[in-house]
Amino acid sequence: MKALGEIREILFKRKEKVNLMEVCGTHTMAIAASGLRKLLPEGLKMLSGPGCPVCVTAPGDVDRALKTARFPKVILATFGDMMKVRGTRESFEDLRSAGADVRIVYSPLDALEIAGKNPDCKVVFMGVGFETTAPAIGAAVLQAASENLPNFTVLSLFKLVPPALKAILSDPAHKIHGFLLPGHVSTIIGTEPYRFVAGEHHIPCVIAGFEPMDILNGIHRLLTQMDKGEASVEIEYSRSVRPQGNPQALKILETVFEPVDAYWRAVGLIPKSGLGLRKEYARFDAAKHFDVP
Amino acid sequence: MCLAVPGRIKSIQGAVAQADFGGVLREVSVDLTPEAKAGDYVLVHAGFAIQTLEEKDAQETLELFKEIYGEQNVPI
Numbered sequence: 453m454k455a456l457g458e459i460r461e462i463l464f465k466r467k468e469k470v471n472l473m474e475v476c477g478t479h480t481m482a483i484a485a486s487g488l489r490k491l492l493p494e495g496l497k498m499l500s501g502p503g504c505p506v507c508v509t510a511p512g513d514v515d516r517a518l519k520t521a522r523f524p525k526v527i528l529a530t531f532g533d534m535m536k537v538r539g540t541r542e543s544f545e546d547l548r549s550a551g552a553d554v555r556i557v558y559s560p561l562d563a564l565e566i567a568g569k570n571p572d573c574k575v576v577f578m579g580v581g582f583e584t585t586a587p588a589i590g591a592a593v594l595q596a597a598s599e600n601l602p603n604f605t606v607l608s609l610f611k612l613v614p615p616a617l618k619a620i621l622s623d624p625a626h627k628i629h630g631f632l633l634p635g636h637v638s639t640i641i642g643t644e645p646y647r648f649v650a651g652e653h654h655i656p657c658v659i660a661g662f663e664p665m666d667i668l669n670g671i672h673r674l675l676t677q678m679d680k681g682e683a684s685v686e687i688e689y690s691r692s693v694r695p696q697g698n699p700q701a702l703k704i705l706e707t708v709f710e711p712v713d714a715y716w717r718a719v720g721l722i723p724k725s726g727l728g729l730r731k732e733y734a735r736f737d738a739a740k741h742f743d744v745p
Numbered sequence: 746m747c748l749a750v751p752g753r754i755k756s757i758q759g760a761v762a763q764a765d766f767g768g769v770l771r772e773v774s775v776d777l778t779p780e781a782k783a784g785d786y787v788l789v790h791a792g793f794a795i796q797t798l799e800e801k802d803a804q805e806t807l808e809l810f811k812e813i814y815g816e817q818n819v820p821i
Contacts, residue, residue, distance in 0.1 A: 559792025
């Protein structure tokens with residue numbers, strides 16, 4: 453494979469090992485599952501970044517969600533991948549086994565439907581995800597607002613990728629030479645929010661898709677930038693990512709949410725790295741409906 | 746996680762599209778892609794189209810799905 457050969461050549465020229473961070477959890481999985489990890493040369497190390505919104509949901513936030521689900525007449529609606537995540541003691545799955553009304557949904561619109569069909573219950577939607585997912589919940593909140601739905605609420609635990617990158621880069625001892633950036637987060641946010649990585653820190657960035665060839669091409673482009681002494685934010689995943697992102701999705705994010713401080717599991721507090729509902733939509737904020745420590 | 750699947754819009758009513766995912770028809774919101782129209786391929790995440798795609802790009806992924814899942818339904 454030409455790309456692999458060129459990767460080897462570039463690495464051979466360098467004396468030190470090259471460390472690239474794949475930010476996104478799906479990239480980490482794809483690199484392992486496709487066997488790419490074994491194919492990549494010795495001089496290259498892939499570091500796994502904090503890009504799995506489920507994995508970085510803090511135990512305290514899970515505990516608060518579980519406590520909320522225990523209130524009478526509460527239906528907790530969540531994406532399936534949160535079910536086995538534990539707080540300090542138990543998971544949503546444990547809670548469901550104990551009799552709480554916890555339902556897996558595929559889309560926040562399913563949660564709206566549940567709210568419509570159960571007017572005497574309060575639906576609490578677990579808002580976990582990055583910029584890929586938050587716009588969908590934003591759209592659902594707007595729909596709930598237009599329908600005057602009184603019993604649909606969101607526990608907004610959304611997180612933002614660029615502040616996490618900023619936090620990682622604030623450690624002067626970091627040894628990251630390049631970032632493989634997430635394909636679907638970037639479908640929403642475009643290239644602008646990552647400019648500081650290339651501009652201020654002079655670190656190459658490539659937004660890559662999730663097929664093995666996408667990832668290999670992404671790595672190739674990162675090393676090519678490094679070889680030329682360049683640093684920019686490139687799009688490899690051009691079939692889905694535009695430099696301007698998805699303007700409509702960004703508009704909805706801006707309308708419904710605002711940046712808030714957030715706790716990331718195993719990392720701690722990252723300032724303005726989360727999304728909270730704006731006060732105009734406070735009536736849809738589950739945290740305001742339930743008094744939970 | 747940010748998994749997204751390509752599908753083809755067969756029809757749209759208001760903000761709700763009927764999309765074809767390699768033979769499986771599902772409802773998809775086009776709230777985030779107001780420019781999408783019938784016949785367009787879109788990338789779908791959590792029941793919402795998040796981007797419009799060129800046919801050849803969508804086809805590549807749909808072919809892969811057919812290869813993997815064969816006659817079975819593509820899990821969305």
